[in-house]
Amino acid sequence: MPAHDLMLHRFPATLPDFERIDDDPVFDPALHLALGEPERHYSLADLGYESSQLTEPTPSTVAATDCFRILSDEGVAALYHVCKQLEAYTTSNPRISRNTRGGVYRSRFMRDLSLSPEVTEHLSALIDSPLLPHAMGHQLAHLNYQPLSLGENVDKWHYDTLQVDYVMFVTDPNAVDGGEFQYFLGTRDEMAQRHKAGKKIPPERVVAPPIPGAGYAVLMQGNYVVHQACGLQSPGERITFVNGYSFTNPAINDFTAVKQLRMADPVEIVNAEYARQMAYRSAQHLQDCINTPHYGDIDTTLDQLQRARNELDVAINTLRDTEDEAVKHFGD
Numbered sequence: 519m520p521a522h523d524l525m526l527h528r529f530p531a532t533l534p535d536f537e538r539i540d541d542d543p544v545f546d547p548a549l550h551l552a553l554g555e556p557e558r559h560y561s562l563a564d565l566g567y568e569s570s571q572l573t574e575p576t577p578s579t580v581a582a583t584d585c586f587r588i589l590s591d592e593g594v595a596a597l598y599h600v601c602k603q604l605e606a607y608t609t610s611n612p613r614i615s616r617n618t619r620g621g622v623y624r625s626r627f628m629r630d631l632s633l634s635p636e637v638t639e640h641l642s643a644l645i646d647s648p649l650l651p652h653a654m655g656h657q658l659a660h661l662n663y664q665p666l667s668l669g670e671n672v673d674k675w676h677y678d679t680l681q682v683d684y685v686m687f688v689t690d691p692n693a694v695d696g697g698e699f700q701y702f703l704g705t706r707d708e709m710a711q712r713h714k715a716g717k718k719i720p721p722e723r724v725v726a727p728p729i730p731g732a733g734y735a736v737l738m739q740g741n742y743v744v745h746q747a748c749g750l751q752s753p754g755e756r757i758t759f760v761n762g763y764s765f766t767n768p769a770i771n772d773f774t775a776v777k778q779l780r781m782a783d784p785v786e787i788v789n790a791e792y793a794r795q796m797a798y799r800s801a802q803h804l805q806d807c808i809n810t811p812h813y814g815d816i817d818t819t820l821d822q823l824q825r826a827r828n829e830l831d832v833a834i835n836t837l838r839d840t841e842d843e844a845v846k847h848f849g850d
């Protein structure tokens with residue numbers, strides 16, 4: 519390869535030393551995908567976000583969709599087979615009793631599904647802005663398994679530490695009692711105030727999108743939509759697959775909460791993944807400066823260079839700050 523032909527990989531060429539699963543199906547988009555459309559979506563304005571309340575700019579007005587299909591029956595069977603093997607690697611944190619993260623390093627199927635260009639293009643159309651699969655391996659293919667104690671919520675009320683994600687049922691939500699996925703029809707700030715004041719959430723402010731079966735998902739701007747996953751009310755199995763994305767446009771600020779991720783994942787891996795996320799963003803700013811220079815427009819050029827440097831400054835400062843932070847959530 520000529521030295522000037524720089525290649526940036528959205529997924530790294532070297533992986534952490536994670537044990538692979540034994541029986542890994544081959545992902546085949548023609549066989550495993552059955553992409554469908556949601557019937558409706560909620561906008562950020564529907565949730566109460568005025569443009570002045572959007573602390574980070576976003577290129578999309580879509581807050582969350584109701585459900586749409588992603589996997590065929592064959593896709594569900596293959597993913598379930600992988601998830602059952604990854605159940606051996608569940609970990610706990612103060613928000614989630616049993617989750618497996620980093621499955622993209624253990625299963626090629628999981629990696630190829632998470633990175634699928636077909637899915638990414640479909641979701642980009644649904645959210646009306648181009649997306650890229652998240653550059654951090656632990657923000658892809660997050661798996662939630664039902665807690666071992668009945669009635670305990672799968673995940674508490676929270677918002678996500680990334681821009682966009684979908685939550686897909688791997689098991690049939692209609693075959694179990696409980697286990698709903700729910701949105702709060704309100705803003706992060708309102709939820710924070712309610713939680714601080716010990717106020718209950720009125721039932722009319724909670725939406726549980728009907729999910730017809732396994733392989734169906736909801737898409738959301740996870741950093742703006744407060745959501746939770748309810749526990750099962752009788753014994754059963756509930757597995758969900760959560761895949762993260764970033765807006766392709768690097769002008770949209772990164773939303774990685776590194777200190778939160780360090781509470782869930784191995785610190786050295788969080789740091790390495792975050793460094794590449796921010797290095798990639800910096801390179802996106804530099805690409806324009808390199809490939810399409812603005813002759814006679816020094817202000818644009820300086821802006822590009824400054825943005826590239828800002829990403830690195832943020833990353834360096836964040837990585838040097840090793841102080842712990844409690845896991846954030848809004849309770850059950």
Ligand SMILES: [Fe+2]
Binds near residue numbers: 676677678740745
């Ligand atoms: Fe979430």
